[in-house]
Amino acid sequence: MDALDILTDLEHVVPYFQPIFNAEEHKIMGYEILGRYVGKNEEISxxxxxxxxxxPxxxxxxxxxxxxxxxxxxxSSACEEDLLWFVNRDAALLMMDDGEGFLQLILSYQDKGVRPDHIVLEISDRHVQSHIEHLINYYKSYGIKIAMDKVGSESSYLNRIAGIEPEILKIDMSSLRSNNGGPAYLDVLHSLSILARKIGAAILFENIETPYQLQFAWKNGGRFYQGFYLKRPDHxxxxxxxxxxxxxxxxHGFILSEKKRLQxxxxxxxxxxxxxxxxxxxxKKExxxxELLMALGDRMDGIAFRMYVCDEDGFQxxxxxxxxxxxxxxxPEYxxxxxSWRPYFLENIIRMRGxxxxxxxxxxxxxETGEVIRTFSLPLNEKEFLFVDLSASFLHVREGLF
Known part of the structure; x- marks a missing residue:
C-alpha cells in the first residue's frame, strides 16, 4: 500500500495489542503495541x-x-495499574527532535492514568547509535523502561548493551523453530541469558511459535514470553x-522434565x-x-575418549x-x-579438593573434535586431579544429558 494512502487515511490506522506473559504468575504483564491499517477489505501490518x-x-x-x-x-481505560505497554521506536527517528515529541506524547496521558513508568521503549540493537545513551538516560529519568529488541537475530551491537543498561532484553526465537537447532546456536542464546543476568536485565523471549521454543525460554531464564503460540495480536x-x-x-511439564534430567x-x-x-x-600402585592412565584406559572403552592428569595449578x-x-x-606433546585459563578450571579444583x-x-x-561432550574430573590426592572427557556416543544414550 502506498505510504501517502496510509498517511491520508489515519482514521483506519489502529493499534493492535500482543500480550506478554510472565513466568511467575503465568498471567499477562503487558502488551506490545503494533500498528495496523484496517480497511474495508484488508488488514495490513x-x-x-x-x-x-x-x-520520509x-x-x-x-x-x-x-x-x-x-x-x-x-x-488509560484498561483499569490495570500494573500493565506495561511496549512501544517500538526507531532510534534515529527519536533523535530528530532530541526525543521530545515521543516524551511529550507519553506525558500527555499521565493524568489519564498511564504513567511513564508503565512504558517500555523497545529499540532494536541494529538501530543503536553511539550518541543515543544520553537520550536513553533522559527517558529513564522519567521512569520509562528500555528494552533492547531482536537481540537474538541481529546482535551486531552487543557492546552497546552494557552502556544503555536496558531493563529488558528481547531475545528473538525465530531461528529456533524446532528442536533441531545446532548446539552452537543454542549456546549463543544461552550466553545472552547469562549476559542479561550479569547486567541485571529481565529476559523476554519473543516470536515463540512452538512448545519447544517455550520450553527453551523457560529453561534459559526467560521471565517474559510472547509469540503466536501464546496469543496473536488483536485489536x-x-x-x-x-x-x-x-x-x-x-x-509443570517442563519442571518434571528438568528434574528428571537433573536426576x-x-x-x-x-x-x-x-x-x-x-x-x-x-x-593406585601405578x-x-x-601408567595409571593406561591401566584405566581399557576399563573406559565406550565411555571416554581422552584422559589426563593435572596438578592444582592446571599444569598437565x-x-x-x-x-x-x-x-x-x-x-606426550600435551x-x-x-x-588454568579455562573457565571454572580453578574453581572446580577447589570444589574437588573440598x-x-x-x-x-x-x-x-x-x-579438537567438535563433538558435544562433558568432562568428569576427580581428585587423585590433594595435588593431582584426573580429567576424563566422556564420549558423545556414551552421553547420547544417557537420557537428557546430551
Missing amino acids: LGSFFDDDTI EEYRIEVENAVLSKALEIA GLVDKEILKDKLKGEI SFYDLRLELNSRFQELISKY QNPS LSPNLYKAGNEWLLQ ENKNW GKKGILSDRYSDI
Missing part, C-alpha cells in the same frame, strides 16, 4: 512501513504517533488470566565417581601418571591418553601444558 527508510521520516513519525495515541487511550485487550491454566500445566545428571556423577574410585584404588602432569580407533594412544569427590561439567563443544 505497518511494520514494513515503519522500517522503510525510503519513506515525518510520515513515519506521524503514523507512529497516531498508533500510539489511540493505544494510550485504550490503555483489544484480553483477560490477564486467559492462559494461566494452560501455561501452568505446560511449565540423571546426579546419578551419572555418582556412578562415575564410584567406578573411578574403585579403579583408582585397584591401580605411581607414574602415564601426564600425556593425553587418547582413543584412536580401537586403541589408546599416549600423546605434557606440561597449562589449563568435596573429595568427582564433578561433572556442563555440556560443551570440544575444541
Whole structure:
C-alpha cells in the first residue's frame, strides 16, 4: 500500500495489542503495541512501513504517533495499574527532535492514568547509535523502561548493551523453530541469558511459535514470553488470566522434565565417581601418571575418549591418553601444558579438593573434535586431579544429558 494512502487515511490506522506473559504468575504483564491499517477489505501490518527508510521520516513519525495515541487511550481505560505497554521506536527517528515529541506524547496521558513508568521503549540493537545513551538516560529519568529488541537475530551491537543498561532484553526465537537447532546456536542464546543476568536485565523471549521454543525460554531464564503460540495480536485487550491454566500445566511439564534430567545428571556423577574410585584404588600402585592412565584406559572403552592428569595449578602432569580407533594412544606433546585459563578450571579444583569427590561439567563443544561432550574430573590426592572427557556416543544414550 502506498505510504501517502496510509498517511491520508489515519482514521483506519489502529493499534493492535500482543500480550506478554510472565513466568511467575503465568498471567499477562503487558502488551506490545503494533500498528495496523484496517480497511474495508484488508488488514495490513505497518511494520514494513515503519522500517522503510525510503519513506520520509515525518510520515513515519506521524503514523507512529497516531498508533500510539489511540493505544494510550485504550490503555488509560484498561483499569490495570500494573500493565506495561511496549512501544517500538526507531532510534534515529527519536533523535530528530532530541526525543521530545515521543516524551511529550507519553506525558500527555499521565493524568489519564498511564504513567511513564508503565512504558517500555523497545529499540532494536541494529538501530543503536553511539550518541543515543544520553537520550536513553533522559527517558529513564522519567521512569520509562528500555528494552533492547531482536537481540537474538541481529546482535551486531552487543557492546552497546552494557552502556544503555536496558531493563529488558528481547531475545528473538525465530531461528529456533524446532528442536533441531545446532548446539552452537543454542549456546549463543544461552550466553545472552547469562549476559542479561550479569547486567541485571529481565529476559523476554519473543516470536515463540512452538512448545519447544517455550520450553527453551523457560529453561534459559526467560521471565517474559510472547509469540503466536501464546496469543496473536488483536485489536483489544484480553483477560490477564486467559492462559494461566494452560501455561501452568505446560511449565509443570517442563519442571518434571528438568528434574528428571537433573536426576540423571546426579546419578551419572555418582556412578562415575564410584567406578573411578574403585579403579583408582585397584591401580593406585601405578605411581607414574602415564601408567595409571593406561591401566584405566581399557576399563573406559565406550565411555571416554581422552584422559589426563593435572596438578592444582592446571599444569598437565601426564600425556593425553587418547582413543584412536580401537586403541589408546599416549600423546606426550600435551605434557606440561597449562589449563588454568579455562573457565571454572580453578574453581572446580577447589570444589574437588573440598568435596573429595568427582564433578561433572556442563555440556560443551570440544575444541579438537567438535563433538558435544562433558568432562568428569576427580581428585587423585590433594595435588593431582584426573580429567576424563566422556564420549558423545556414551552421553547420547544417557537420557537428557546430551
